[in-house]
Amino acid sequence: KAGVTQTPRYLIKTRGQQVTLSCSPISGHRSVSWYQQTPGQGLQFLFEYFSETQRNKGNFPGRFSGRQFSNSRSEMNVSTLELGDSALYLCASSFGSADSYFGPGTRLLVL
Amino acid sequence: EDQVTQSPEALRLQEGESSSLNCSYTVSGLRGLFWYRQDPGKGPEFLFTLYSAGEEKEKERLKATLTKKESFLHITAPKPEDSATYLCAVRANTGNQFYFGTGTSLTVIP
Numbered sequence: 395k396a397g398v399t400q401t402p403r404y405l406i407k408t409r410g411q412q413v414t415l416s417c418s419p420i421s422g423h424r425s426v427s428w429y430q431q432t433p434g435q436g437l438q439f440l441f442e443y444f445s446e447t448q449r450n451k452g453n454f455p456g457r458f459s460g461r462q463f464s465n466s467r468s469e470m471n472v473s474t475l476e477l478g479d480s481a482l483y484l485c486a487s488s489f490g491s492a493d494s495y496f497g498p499g500t501r502l503l504v505l
Numbered sequence: 506e507d508q509v510t511q512s513p514e515a516l517r518l519q520e521g522e523s524s525s526l527n528c529s530y531t532v533s534g535l536r537g538l539f540w541y542r543q544d545p546g547k548g549p550e551f552l553f554t555l556y557s558a559g560e561e562k563e564k565e566r567l568k569a570t571l572t573k574k575e576s577f578l579h580i581t582a583p584k585p586e587d588s589a590t591y592l593c594a595v596r597a598n599t600g601n602q603f604y605f606g607t608g609t610s611l612t613v614i615p
Contacts, residue, residue: 398548400548427602427603429603429605436605436606436607436608437549437592437594437603437605438604438605439602439603442602450602453570467565476508481594484549486546486603493539493551493554494539494551494603495551496541496548496550496551498547498602499547499548501546
């Protein structure tokens with residue numbers, strides 16, 4: 395069974411730009427969660443989608459948004475990028491409320 | 506407030522020197538406690554899920570245990586390939602969000 399895939403793996407943007415990250419969950423998994431990981435803050439929850447609906451949201455500004463498609467693939471968008479948005483963005487998929495499996499992440503660098 | 510604290514932040518062991526990592530948690534109703542391993546530049550790799558106090562799970566040199574307030578990840582006779590950051594997370598009964606600790610960075614010296 396293929397694991398969680400994330401694209402792109404690496405991204406360099408400049409302040410003020412926007413970015414879209416993609417996540418394809420494990421086949422059959424309907425829940426997709428997004429996390430931001432930085433050395434200082436560790437893993438922080440962004441939001442979770444289940445069956446195309448946002449089910450949970452963390453404490454991030456409205457510049458961070460997401461969506462999920464009918465095939466369970468999910469995208470995350472960050473608008474008006476700031477230097478502090480540089481991080482590893484991780485996606486995790488699960489079957490309902492069971493164990494979550496993470497993708498390799500997208501490394502975003504904002505210059 | 507739901508939160509997770511891991512200790513120590515970093516641990517250096519000689520190959521074969523067994524030890525334990527700690528994960529203390531406060532959560533309003535535990536749905537599950539999860540252990541992950543993360544190698545540099547990679548996503549976390551799922552290790553274990555524990556659901557109730559007294560539960561134990563094993564995988565190779567790793568054994569996870571759970572009490573009402575904390576979990577331990579015991580590493581028996583570690584090898585250099587066990588070097589990684591070990592993350593603990595909890596999921597509460599209310600909501601579906603994971604709360605992660607900041608991890609323990611383990612280095613096993615040959």
